[in-house]
Amino acid sequence: MRALVITGPGEAAAGDVAPPLAAPGEVVVDVQRVGICGTDLEFFAGSMAYLRSGHARFPMRIGHEWMGTVSQLGDGVDPGWSGRRVMGDTMLGCGRCRRCLRGHQHVCAARQEVGIRGDRPGALAEQLTVPASSLHLLPDQLDPALGALVEPGGNALRAVQGAALAPGHRVLIMGPGTIGLLCALFARASGAEVHLLGLAGPGLEFARSLGLAHVWTQETLPDLPVDAIIDAAPSAELPPWALSRVEPGGRVVLIGLAEEPSRIDTRDLVLGDLTVVGVLSASPALEETIAAYADGSVDPRPLIAATIGLDEVAGVLAGARPDGAGAGPKIHIDPQRG
Numbered sequence: 641m642r643a644l645v646i647t648g649p650g651e652a653a654a655g656d657v658a659p660p661l662a663a664p665g666e667v668v669v670d671v672q673r674v675g676i677c678g679t680d681l682e683f684f685a686g687s688m689a690y691l692r693s694g695h696a697r698f699p700m701r702i703g704h705e706w707m708g709t710v711s712q713l714g715d716g717v718d719p720g721w722s723g724r725r726v727m728g729d730t731m732l733g734c735g736r737c738r739r740c741l742r743g744h745q746h747v748c749a750a751r752q753e754v755g756i757r758g759d760r761p762g763a764l765a766e767q768l769t770v771p772a773s774s775l776h777l778l779p780d781q782l783d784p785a786l787g788a789l790v791e792p793g794g795n796a797l798r799a800v801q802g803a804a805l806a807p808g809h810r811v812l813i814m815g816p817g818t819i820g821l822l823c824a825l826f827a828r829a830s831g832a833e834v835h836l837l838g839l840a841g842p843g844l845e846f847a848r849s850l851g852l853a854h855v856w857t858q859e860t861l862p863d864l865p866v867d868a869i870i871d872a873a874p875s876a877e878l879p880p881w882a883l884s885r886v887e888p889g890g891r892v893v894l895i896g897l898a899e900e901p902s903r904i905d906t907r908d909l910v911l912g913d914l915t916v917v918g919v920l921s922a923s924p925a926l927e928e929t930i931a932a933y934a935d936g937s938v939d940p941r942p943l944i945a946a947t948i949g950l951d952e953v954a955g956v957l958a959g960a961r962p963d964g965a966g967a968g969p970k971i972h973i974d975p976q977r978g
Contacts, residue, residue: 642975643765644953647699649686652957654950657701660761660769662714667721667772669728673784673947674763674973675705676956677792677818678874679756684957687899695757703762703973704730704755707778707787717772725782727790727930729774730754731923746921764953766975776926779934785947786933788972789822789940793929794922795895796822796872800830801925802893802917803868807831812866814882815873815896816843816855818969822940823870823895824852829937837861838873846967850942866890876900883908883916895919943968949977 641659646652662668680702682688690696707727713719732752733745740748754770755762761769778787796819805811809832813823816838824847827834835854838844844855856862868891869882876898883904886892892914909916922929932938946965948956956962956971965971 641766642950643701643761644703644950645699645701646684646957650684650958652684652954654953657765660767662712662717662769664715665717665771665773666714666769667710667717667775668712669706669708669726669768669770670711671706671708671763671765671768671975673707673788674703674975675788675792676953676971676973677705679704681957683756690757697759700755700759701761701765702755703764703768704753705788705791706763706768707784707790708763708768710775711767714772721772721775724775725778725780725787726775727778727787727926728754728770728776729923729926730756730791731921732758732760732771732774735773743924746923764950764973764975776930778930781934782930784974785941785944785972786939789943789970790926790929790933791922792818792970793822793826793933793938793940794925795819795919797826797925797929797932798919798922799823799870799872799893799895800826802919803827803870803891804915805830805832805868809833809867810835810864811868811870812837812885813870813872814838814875814878815871816847816969817872818943819895820870820872821847821850821943821969823872825850825938825940826932827870828852829932835861835864835866842967843969846969849967868893870895872896874898876902878902880904880908883912883914886912886914888912889914891915891917893917893919943970944972945970947972947974949973950975
């Protein structure tokens, strides 16, 4: 089968690899749609932290935002999965440790991450092998684009849940990338008053096209009380700023990661009686995300700028924009296109 393989920093190409076989407890999925995210760009650049820690190594096959149809079953897998449209959890815990047994497999010390960690090949390929226990069924009304947006949507939904928003609350979301925009859509669906902060330019203009009325730069941000702040930006300076800006008794949710460590003043936490929440994974919110997409309360499809084939992926990882791409931040791949 064909797959996208990164052989080293700045080196990637689509080519032939051995087709996957389902081990006991696993399934083979015919992949229909995959999204590219910031982690994939870090692997291509060679800057992803897992490459330094030894949790990942070249050559590697990326892709963890995916959907497809189950085509093969390994021994012991429920036959009911055959032919079903699914997406899958990225985080694959060992299933035996204290964290896994408490339902926290996404922070298992021995976890694999599809297309990211532990030599588990990713979904930028015609087929993918994953444990059947990681699958989530997609209802018929979810098209392939929505199915491949469940994983990033789950991250955003967990961030919004961490902000503990209620109708009438005011939330400031920092960063108009895919996760920040998804946070804005989920926060709007909760009834909160949504404000989005970013750098002047196309990203903020696109946010306005989604019907987000309160879009600001740091220079134009009004001095309004903010009940919660969600940091979805890759900036080391923003977390301490958020702690000083949120209302006393409020919440700050951290989901963006910077290359450099942030330095926060714990006095801001104590004197502001603040709650700070970190979000690593979509795992606990995947089913709720599927439900929100299925009932139409959140529709993230406008974020997709283009859908391309495997042969175009290397160029996108290198920074090229597909011909005819829209203004959205997300690029999708249909591996069956070639």
